[in-house]
Each structure stands twice: as structure tokens, then as C-alpha cells.
Amino acid sequence: MAKSDEIGGDPGPDIARSLERLGRIMRAAEHDGGLNPAQWEGLRYLGRANRFSNSPGALTRYLGATKGTVSQTLKALERKGFIAKSARPGVQRSIILTLTAKGEKALAGDPWNSLATIAEELGGKTRRRLAKGLQEVLNGALRKGGLRRFGSCPDCRFFREKGRPNDPSEPHSCMLFDAGMAPSELHRICVGYEPA
Numbered sequence: 001m002a003k004s005d006e007i008g009g010d011p012g013p014d015i016a017r018s019l020e021r022l023g024r025i026m027r028a029a030e031h032d033g034g035l036n037p038a039q040w041e042g043l044r045y046l047g048r049a050n051r052f053s054n055s056p057g058a059l060t061r062y063l064g065a066t067k068g069t070v071s072q073t074l075k076a077l078e079r080k081g082f083i084a085k086s087a088r089p090g091v092q093r094s095i096i097l098t099l100t101a102k103g104e105k106a107l108a109g110d111p112w113n114s115l116a117t118i119a120e121e122l123g124g125k126t127r128r129r130l131a132k133g134l135q136e137v138l139n140g141a142l143r144k145g146g147l148r149r150f151g152s153c154p155d156c157r158f159f160r161e162k163g164r165p166n167d168p169s170e171p172h173s174c175m176l177f178d179a180g181m182a183p184s185e186l187h188r189i190c191v192g193y194e195p196a
């Protein structure tokens, strides 16, 4: 198969160039639907965050952005009706961010979904290797930038599978937050995550 103009045969730089071009293409598509790229990032994060991570502080850590920038983004999302803010019960000055029905609907039309579909169409082995390789590249970039790695319960050191066998609705447990976890929550991303 002929090489495309994008591929020069030097894998590291090739990967970086492909990621740059993909990012540019996807960001260009993020100006539709009344949102900008920063607002899409906030919306997407809230669509994936667990109940310990749906706060402005956790979003700030995830994005590695400044508090002021994230605050402006959240204000815009709230003003446009994509998210709602409420007080976190029992925790002073802590806010819960939730997607509204309008936010959920916007996410269903996320321009990045088209990239996910293209990735899904790759062969199983290629897809699994790509996912693993990209995760390793991302972890390296996070380490270098001093940014926090977000992950989910199944490979977190604080997770105890079936830690609460007598609780049918939340049979698993989190040792960090001292809380029960429902099966539906396990694959959401978490600010407290630490690899096992």
C-alpha cells in the first residue's frame, strides 16, 4: 500500500503529526451547535465523570487549565442551558455539576463520535493495540506535564470488588471515599483514581 503524505516512516514524529492533524480536524467541527471547543471539553468530561468528580475543581484538574478559564466555561455552559449547578449535600462551598437534558442531547451529537465510529471500524487487533498505545502516549504526556491521570474503578488501587456483598444496589466499595459503588458507576472517570 502506498504511504500517504502524512507518513514519513519515522514512527514517533508520524504519530505526533497524525494526532496534531486529527486534533485540528476535530476542533474545527466543534464550533457547531452553539458550543466552542472548551465548552465541548467541559460537557464531555461531565458526561464521563463519576459522582466524586462532577465539580469545577475536578474539571480544572482534568483539563490542567486555570480556575478562571474553567469558571468562564462553566458559566457559559450554564447560561446556554447545557449544565446545571447545585450544592453538594453536607459539603460546604462544594458544587455539583450535572448535564441538563439539553446537555445530554448535545453530547449525543458530539462531533468526536464520528472519530469513535472510524476507530470502531478498525480490525479488533489494530483497535486494541491503538487504544493501548494511545493510552501509553497520553500517560507519558500527563507525567511530563505534571497532570493528573484520571481512570476508573476496575484498575484503581482503592477499589474493592464485591466489598459490600450485603448491599445489592452498591455491592462494590471505594476505600478512598469510603463509599459503596453501583455497577453502573464503575467505568466513569474519577479524580481520586490511582493505578493499582
Ligand code: SF4
Residues within 6 Å of the ligand: 050, 052, 151, 152, 153, 156, 157, 158, 159, 160, 173, 174, 175, 176, 177, 190, 191, 192, 193, 194
Ligand atoms: S475506587 Fe478509585 S476510581 Fe473508584 S471511586 Fe474510588 S478513588 Fe475513584
